[in-house]
Amino acid sequence: MIESIILWLLAVLVAPFFSGVILKVKAFFGGKKGPPLLINYYTLIKLFKKGSVYSTSTTVMFKLGPIISLGTALVVLMFLPIAGQDPIFSFKGDILFILYLMGLGRFFVIAAAMDTASPFEGMGAAREAYFPIICEATTFMILIFFYRLTGELQLSAYFTEGNTIELWNLTGAPLLFVVIAFFIILLTENSRVPVDDPATHLELTMIHEVMVLDHSGPDFGLIELGSFCKLFFYSTIVSRLIFPFDFGSSAIGFFVFIAGLIIVYVAVGVTESVIARYRMDKVPQFVLTSFALAFFATIITLEFIK
Amino acid sequence: MTTAFIEISNGEKLAREQIPHLVFDEFQKNAMEIVKEGGKVVQYFGYQDGSSIKLLAVLRTDKLFIAGCDAPDTYPCFSQTCEPFHMFEREIAEQFGIKPEGHPWLKMVRYHPNYREKMPDVFGNDYKEDIPGNYNYYQVKGDEIHEVAVGPVHAGVIEPGHFRFNCIGERVLHLEIQLGYQHRAVENLLYNVLAKRLPILAESIAGDTAIGHSLCMAQAVEALTKVKPDKGAQIIRSIALELERLANHIGDLGALSGDVAFLPPANYFGRMRGDFLNLSLLICGNRFGKGLVRPGGVRFSLSDDLRKTMDERLKELKPQVEHVLDLLFAASTVRARFEDCGIVSNNDAEHLGLVGPAGRASGISYDARRCFPTEHYGQIDIPENKKPSGDVYARARVRYDEVLQSIKIIQSLIDTPVETNIVEDVNYNLPSSSFVVTINEAWRGEVSHALLTDQNGKILRYKVKDPSFHNWNGLAMSLRDTGISDFPLNNKSFNLSYCGFDL
Numbered sequence: 001m002i003e004s005i006i007l008w009l010l011a012v013l014v015a016p017f018f019s020g021v022i023l024k025v026k027a028f029f030g031g032k033k034g035p036p037l038l039i040n041y042y043t044l045i046k047l048f049k050k051g052s053v054y055s056t057s058t059t060v061m062f063k064l065g066p067i068i069s070l071g072t073a074l075v076v077l078m079f080l081p082i083a084g085q086d087p088i089f090s091f092k093g094d095i096l097f098i099l100y101l102m103g104l105g106r107f108f109v110i111a112a113a114m115d116t117a118s119p120f121e122g123m124g125a126a127r128e129a130y131f132p133i134i135c136e137a138t139t140f141m142i143l144i145f146f147y148r149l150t151g152e153l154q155l156s157a158y159f160t161e162g163n164t165i166e167l168w169n170l171t172g173a174p175l176l177f178v179v180i181a182f183f184i185i186l187l188t189e190n191s192r193v194p195v196d197d198p199a200t201h202l203e204l205t206m207i208h209e210v211m212v213l214d215h216s217g218p219d220f221g222l223i224e225l226g227s228f229c230k231l232f233f234y235s236t237i238v239s240r241l242i243f244p245f246d247f248g249s250s251a252i253g254f255f256v257f258i259a260g261l262i263i264v265y266v267a268v269g270v271t272e273s274v275i276a277r278y279r280m281d282k283v284p285q286f287v288l289t290s291f292a293l294a295f296f297a298t299i300i301t302l303e304f305i306k
Numbered sequence: 307m308t309t310a311f312i313e314i315s316n317g318e319k320l321a322r323e324q325i326p327h328l329v330f331d332e333f334q335k336n337a338m339e340i341v342k343e344g345g346k347v348v349q350y351f352g353y354q355d356g357s358s359i360k361l362l363a364v365l366r367t368d369k370l371f372i373a374g375c376d377a378p379d380t381y382p383c384f385s386q387t388c389e390p391f392h393m394f395e396r397e398i399a400e401q402f403g404i405k406p407e408g409h410p411w412l413k414m415v416r417y418h419p420n421y422r423e424k425m426p427d428v429f430g431n432d433y434k435e436d437i438p439g440n441y442n443y444y445q446v447k448g449d450e451i452h453e454v455a456v457g458p459v460h461a462g463v464i465e466p467g468h469f470r471f472n473c474i475g476e477r478v479l480h481l482e483i484q485l486g487y488q489h490r491a492v493e494n495l496l497y498n499v500l501a502k503r504l505p506i507l508a509e510s511i512a513g514d515t516a517i518g519h520s521l522c523m524a525q526a527v528e529a530l531t532k533v534k535p536d537k538g539a540q541i542i543r544s545i546a547l548e549l550e551r552l553a554n555h556i557g558d559l560g561a562l563s564g565d566v567a568f569l570p571p572a573n574y575f576g577r578m579r580g581d582f583l584n585l586s587l588l589i590c591g592n593r594f595g596k597g598l599v600r601p602g603g604v605r606f607s608l609s610d611d612l613r614k615t616m617d618e619r620l621k622e623l624k625p626q627v628e629h630v631l632d633l634l635f636a637a638s639t640v641r642a643r644f645e646d647c648g649i650v651s652n653n654d655a656e657h658l659g660l661v662g663p664a665g666r667a668s669g670i671s672y673d674a675r676r677c678f679p680t681e682h683y684g685q686i687d688i689p690e691n692k693k694p695s696g697d698v699y700a701r702a703r704v705r706y707d708e709v710l711q712s713i714k715i716i717q718s719l720i721d722t723p724v725e726t727n728i729v730e731d732v733n734y735n736l737p738s739s740s741f742v743v744t745i746n747e748a749w750r751g752e753v754s755h756a757l758l759t760d761q762n763g764k765i766l767r768y769k770v771k772d773p774s775f776h777n778w779n780g781l782a783m784s785l786r787d788t789g790i791s792d793f794p795l796n797n798k799s800f801n802l803s804y805c806g807f808d809l
Contacts, residue, residue, distance in 0.1 A: 030573035119454040123790070194639065197567035201461040202794040204454070205565075276568035276639040279647070280476060280791040
């Protein structure tokens, strides 16, 4: 239990670092030096030192947005088996709880954006509400896939100790589909290229960024930290899927896990560098690709088990 | 075609009495005839001559035509059937309070009171508060229609302008653009300044088109004072204009790449834009070529050492540019964004009178360098760069072609020694009652200045036209039925000037 809490704390602490890796990779591809690896910590410290500005047209909803979005992200991490270790909390069916907890976080960010009554933010909110609906189809398809394999609806049943390698042994090829599908979900849910462009300053093209334009200072810091944690959550799962080996709680296990994490973050950076962003109306097709992959993976396992 | 308009050539001095002074009805009939047969408006403006207001139009087919008339207080508008006059009629209404009756969209251009005393404002504005956007925008009504207002203050360091989108979901039904936030009354400044300040003002009309505007100014003064710059000066001016084109086109391509979140070309082109600006710096000590062009010639010569350095730098830059162009245009995800985005049909482009790369992208081959050559362009072969598709891809592709052509042009020009006498004293003694119109193809398209002098040789009217004056409506048109999230991409593909429009 203590180890789990320490791991959780470490996860929250290092999440901003890994997001900095993406920036470094992008800078490398762009022929630039790029910001320091610790840039996100500097940004967070800067933001927390600032004061907040609230528009007179906003209500308490606007202030709740950042707190709840970070809160849900932190709680979600408590359910996450990090490096194959037991999470702080775990119960049967916790995946559904986690999914809707993240949905709750999103709801409050969207509500806070609508609260500003800015046309930009309303537009961003509409987009932010639309794309995850398609993601949810994939997520549930992956869930069905895992359920078919293990008969469990619990994160720790998939990602702790020898469970992940067991999944690969049961069904290797379809799981590969799932890894790719999950990577697409990761890009979509975390507003990365080719779905969203986290680096743009053009409000009309933004999805996630435009919703948080009116948040300033510590509020914005909370949102940023929340999104680092969210990306860390998805990356951890992908990392565990690509390096499923069980080393117990030895140091090697952690090194392998961190190597996997870095590979995932670098992959995000490379993706952002080598492809342009999709046109907004093509994004659903891209996200639906992940659904197709997960769907076929599930179909294949159905045959397999028969 | 017989017309009461007379032919004039680019940069030709005319005595004012040589310009046909028609009765208004005849003026209107002839002007509309020329334009309906495919002619375009280069200049159409009003000016005050003594107590009366007069109008003057310079139209182009493959030649230039000119005629003038006395301005009526109101008249049945041209734009109803002859769209290329649309912006010009609004401008005249704003500047001189002359109302075009039945104008399809009579609204202010730059938000300022008219120049005449006691003339009521055509638009019924009171100008106590300086808010160009204070205006009832075009509205689309419906349950699911929403309006998005962008600007005048934008993200990033760009100029101010207000954009009003009428959307249904993500789809734009109509975009209305209101500018005027940068109105400095440049044209009026030009009447009263010391003559030697004219080139400096011209360079500042639009900072990114310093060479284009200063060339127009210099050629106008040269034509009136009958000074001819030597061959070397003409070559240096052509090099400067091509360098300006290169730097801006490359900057635009980089920005287009950045707008679709394809970072490597954005970064590389950003750097190369600087490299080309630095070539201008080599020639005249200013990255934007300010201080280079003066009436009568240029203020900096091109020594053999300088030619060698430029040649070396260009040899180094050319393969880099080609490589990054390839990187950008070969990326399928980039093409997926550029193609079929923001299409302006050839028909619309003709009606709007688009010029420059935006026009060429919609299949209008007009290029002032080829049609009305000035400086050294008569001896340079400029290809027709027109593209049929009219989308963002076409606008980017025109730039692609022009970048490579400009590098070639500059390389061929610096191949042989260039000799010129540096201009020290400029003759600003303008002749009385004269007129001249000059046209140059700057990187955005056709820049034109028209200069009229009075009996005493003082400037009576100085009219400036930036290509943006034509092309802003092209941007609004490209957004029809396009996703609102593609606005920045389209905006960048036109990359129009706010201050060049606002004057």
